[in-house]
Amino acid sequence: MTPPMTDSNKDTSADFSALGLDPDITSHLATKMGISQPTPIQKKAIPAMLRDRLVKVDSSNDTYAQEERRPRDICIQAQTGSGKTLTFLLPIVHRLLLASTAPAEDITDKAQGASRNLGSMAVIITPTHELAKQILSTLEQLLRMTVDRSRRAHWMVPGIVVGGENPASEKARLRKGVTILVTTPGRLLRHLQVTQSFVTQNLRWLVLDEADRLLEEGFEETLKSIMTILDERMVPPHLLRRNDSCPFLLSNHLPRSRQVVLCSATLPNKVLQLAGTTLTHPLFCRNTGTDGQEDELSPQYEAPSQLRQYYIVMPAKLRLVTLAATLMQVFPSVVSKNPSSKDTMRTFSGASQGTFKVVIFLSSCDSVDFHHVLFSEAPAPKFWPAAYSAQLNGSRSDDAVAPTKVPQSTLAAENSTERTCPLLPGVMLYKLHGNLPQKVRADTFSRFSRSSSSSILLCTDVAARGLDFPHVNFIIQYDPPAEVADYVHRVGRTARIGRQGESLIFLTPTETDYLDILRSQGMVLEAKDADKHLKILVKRKGKGQIQVAATDLQQTWERWVHGESSTQESPHSVNNESSDDDEGSTTISAKSHNKDPAGSRAKSTGPPDLVQPKDLAQAAFLSSVRAYATHVSSERHIFHIRKLHLGHWAKSFGLRETPTQVGAHGSKEHNSTSKGKSKGSKSANFRSKDSFSFSATGSGSAQYGKTNHAPSNPFKRAASHADEFSSGIDFGGKKKRL
Numbered sequence: 001m002t003p004p005m006t007d008s009n010k011d012t013s014a015d016f017s018a019l020g021l022d023p024d025i026t027s028h029l030a031t032k033m034g035i036s037q038p039t040p041i042q043k044k045a046i047p048a049m050l051r052d053r054l055v056k057v058d059s060s061n062d063t064y065a066q067e068e069r070r071p072r073d074i075c076i077q078a079q080t081g082s083g084k085t086l087t088f089l090l091p092i093v094h095r096l097l098l099a100s101t102a103p104a105e106d107i108t109d110k111a112q113g114a115s116r117n118l119g120s121m122a123v124i125i126t127p128t129h130e131l132a133k134q135i136l137s138t139l140e141q142l143l144r145m146t147v148d149r150s151r152r153a154h155w156m157v158p159g160i161v162v163g164g165e166n167p168a169s170e171k172a173r174l175r176k177g178v179t180i181l182v183t184t185p186g187r188l189l190r191h192l193q194v195t196q197s198f199v200t201q202n203l204r205w206l207v208l209d210e211a212d213r214l215l216e217e218g219f220e221e222t223l224k225s226i227m228t229i230l231d232e233r234m235v236p237p238h239l240l241r242r243n244d245s246c247p248f249l250l251s252n253h254l255p256r257s258r259q260v261v262l263c264s265a266t267l268p269n270k271v272l273q274l275a276g277t278t279l280t281h282p283l284f285c286r287n288t289g290t291d292g293q294e295d296e297l298s299p300q301y302e303a304p305s306q307l308r309q310y311y312i313v314m315p316a317k318l319r320l321v322t323l324a325a326t327l328m329q330v331f332p333s334v335v336s337k338n339p340s341s342k343d344t345m346r347t348f349s350g351a352s353q354g355t356f357k358v359v360i361f362l363s364s365c366d367s368v369d370f371h372h373v374l375f376s377e378a379p380a381p382k383f384w385p386a387a388y389s390a391q392l393n394g395s396r397s398d399d400a401v402a403p404t405k406v407p408q409s410t411l412a413a414e415n416s417t418e419r420t421c422p423l424l425p426g427v428m429l430y431k432l433h434g435n436l437p438q439k440v441r442a443d444t445f446s447r448f449s450r451s452s453s454s455s456i457l458l459c460t461d462v463a464a465r466g467l468d469f470p471h472v473n474f475i476i477q478y479d480p481p482a483e484v485a486d487y488v489h490r491v492g493r494t495a496r497i498g499r500q501g502e503s504l505i506f507l508t509p510t511e512t513d514y515l516d517i518l519r520s521q522g523m524v525l526e527a528k529d530a531d532k533h534l535k536i537l538v539k540r541k542g543k544g545q546i547q548v549a550a551t552d553l554q555q556t557w558e559r560w561v562h563g564e565s566s567t568q569e570s571p572h573s574v575n576n577e578s579s580d581d582d583e584g585s586t587t588i589s590a591k592s593h594n595k596d597p598a599g600s601r602a603k604s605t606g607p608p609d610l611v612q613p614k615d616l617a618q619a620a621f622l623s624s625v626r627a628y629a630t631h632v633s634s635e636r637h638i639f640h641i642r643k644l645h646l647g648h649w650a651k652s653f654g655l656r657e658t659p660t661q662v663g664a665h666g667s668k669e670h671n672s673t674s675k676g677k678s679k680g681s682k683s684a685n686f687r688s689k690d691s692f693s694f695s696a697t698g699s700g701s702a703q704y705g706k707t708n709h710a711p712s713n714p715f716k717r718a719a720s721h722a723d724e725f726s727s728g729i730d731f732g733g734k735k736k737r738l
């Protein structure tokens, strides 16, 4: 069914056939794919891709023609979820279809030779496997069209090579011929280099989806090598006519030379400048500006107008409990069962019923693993509202918190990542990141997409771009992205194609300048009050109850992380004690209550196939600190490791140790927990745009790379500045620590 259109996406002046698309295609779109009206970017860019320009040719090279039709390269920039995939797929399929079924007068010899033997006529490159598979699926849907008997469409073979399968079967596929190939850069380059039977000399379209990402450091070199090989193999247009063995290739419906299409919601100036110098007469198609005209370049990004963007500011030590409160806010079914909650307490619109999906972005794979285990294995807190605890599978919330070890299978690998979430009954939990084996990634992607239950996906930026998960209503950026473009792509997983959606970014008090950067790039954000927000955790009304509830939840999780029983201490007996000793305190509001971590240490020796939550928490903490140092240089004055309150940061992973202690443990334990992870884990473990390398050593020291002014031990340095950071939340009266 066609989704509802907002004013910004609605277009009544044209349907797809008015854009010049073949009637068989438009009828298939309407009847089989439920798509009948083009979005503004489709209206603008599809005709541009269909239109060639006339160029004078050097007659010394071509004795047949004085003028030739040549395509223009195209840059497509439009908001996330505005239908860019069909924007580039439709013209390709249309032109191939027309060329292979053209009336006799169009070319001298009717469409002879259109077959998969011509090799790849279109190559679509994307940064991730998931996105490649999604594009392939749209392409396959499109190619299922029924055409008139006199026409030929079956020869167009869609295909994918992204790795993760036996290279021999990929080679075999390429040998047979894949007319429209969807691929990732590394895999494509490998096949160009080693697969002799991979034919690309007839390539007419090269699409770089998420072009800005593909042209970034990391992919850039691969892309250059790909372009060089493709250029070398391409048959120059002036030689085409002499090669009359395949008249199909001379069809006027095909671009005579290769058309390059760059596509993204974010094409920053540096990419556009590059495009301006390396592309052939590039045409810029953006959502703004007058139809059919080239638009002016602007550094601004655009989020879907129906997306409501929020931010919330809280000290690092409250991040975890605020995340829990947020999830309770956004899952209406759970909230409505909370006896103390009223609709007015909910600060997000949410959905009144039906499937509700949330995507939570974190900065590292280890952090995703930790939170996935925490939310699926940790028990509800002792004072969790009865309505929630009653639904816990067979466990009572006031039971002692049993020390938990986490089965390895939960962490990574063989099986599905689908879990239930004790805190949010009825809500399913998934995780997606680059360290997971390809099979698990694919399984997660499809289960989360198809799930009819309300669900949460915890992920790294591997899921930030392009993925079109249905029914995602809410995006949480628990860790701010490494750059603004990533912000735009992350929030773009909701509010797609005119649907409603909300997003929330978590910031600490030292990070609020980031809002200026977001606003300067065209983002419109509203504030959420952290204090009001946490109210949802409160069971009874009364002064100080937010603090009680938040402390209770934090303590429950700390005990779980440290493998302790809840009966070891009473949260409320310590709640009234106030301490400034953040670095060493056990809870967010009180002094350390279990200075002797012997219990947890004793429990850390378990069977080799089990991992302690504390190991996970430490690995997550370390990798999240490392990821913190990977923000782009223009943002590093805001997100600088020296500004990070590491003691509070540790708390957001349920850790009590001082950062130095965590660093010392973490290095060893992280190494051991990392063993056995999938290949490529090193590179994919945290954000790759890394201008800083940090490695914790056994002594807790840190090593910096590429940074001249960095302190030798960021943990110690940050800890010594601990007093500069207040909680940031005033619960009334004198200073209290949560």
Ligand SMILES: Nc1ncnc2c1ncn2[C@@H]1O[C@H](COP(=O)(O)OP(=O)(O)OP(=O)(O)O)[C@@H](O)[C@H]1O
Pocket (backbone or CB within 6 Å): 002, 003, 034, 035, 036, 037, 038, 039, 042, 078, 079, 080, 081, 082, 083, 084, 085, 086, 264, 265, 465, 466, 467, 468, 492, 493, 496, 497
């Ligand atoms: N004209 C249309 N009318 C209704 N739905 C459409 C239309 N065009 C595309 N869609 C659907 O909209 C959804 C989003 O499209 P798509 O994934 O191509 O967006 P995008 O602009 O590429 O987003 P992103 O920037 O996040 O990659 C898809 O489910 C697609 O099938």
